[in-house]
Amino acid sequence: EDQVTQSPEALRLQEGESSSLNCSYTVSGLRGLFWYRQDPGKGPEFLFTLYSAGEEKEKERLKATLTKKESFLHITAPKPEDSATYLCAVGGNKLVFGAGTILRVKS
Amino acid sequence: GAVVSQHPSWVICKSGTSVKIECRSLDFQATTMFWYRQFPKQSLMLMATSNEGSKATYEQGVEKDKFLINHASLTLSTLTVTSAHPEDSSFYICSVSYGGARGGSDTQYFGPGTRLTVL
Numbered sequence: 001e002d003q004v005t006q007s008p009e010a011l012r013l014q015e016g017e018s019s020s021l022n023c024s025y026t027v028s029g030l031r032g033l034f035w036y037r038q039d040p041g042k043g044p045e046f047l048f049t050l051y052s053a054g055e056e057k058e059k060e061r062l063k064a065t066l067t068k069k070e071s072f073l074h075i076t077a078p079k080p081e082d083s084a085t086y087l088c089a090v091g092g093n094k095l096v097f098g099a100g101t102i103l104r105v106k107s
Numbered sequence: 108g109a110v111v112s113q114h115p116s117w118v119i120c121k122s123g124t125s126v127k128i129e130c131r132s133l134d135f136q137a138t139t140m141f142w143y144r145q146f147p148k149q150s151l152m153l154m155a156t157s158n159e160g161s162k163a164t165y166e167q168g169v170e171k172d173k174f175l176i177n178h179a180s181l182t183l184s185t186l187t188v189t190s191a192h193p194e195d196s197s198f199y200i201c202s203v204s205y206g207g208a209r210g211g212s213d214t215q216y217f218g219p220g221t222r223l224t225v226l
Binding site: 032034036041042043044045046049087091094095097098099100 | 108111113141149150151152153156198200202213214215216217218219220222
């Protein structure tokens, strides 16, 4: 059974304080690892898809990386508007989501 | 990416009534849509996979007679919660899958969600 574990559960950062979120997974045949951002009361917003170990993708202050066992979402010099829940999911016939990391960035 | 809408964005109903939620793919024809449920401070749980022109595939533990799914066209899927009870109160979110690459899974794009409150 596919499993996804995200850590930490919650993270508080000062504006400009870079950090990383972790997504560990076990899956029989990875067909994609997905990162989403979810704001309160809204649906998840797509950020990145990674397909193979060593792959990296960037968007503004966010960078996602992938190994054979885990993925990291690096946040460089975060701003308060980056505050959200970040969800990781692995894909096969269906997506299996982790519990998410709640990020709070204070100015 | 794909643009997905949901209607209504929130609904309050009395216990025992039925509620229909619409999910629309606005910019491409979606043969497959997904329905998720999210309880407060929890992650998304897949309820069912909706296939255009055929019966939906429900996840284990999801009552197909309670959560009726109709995918009558390539741009519209509906979820009807029948005889709703307070325990059905939740955030319901649909998604469409689009644009898989290199033999991998398609990326799912999500709607804005529908907040259901059953009194």
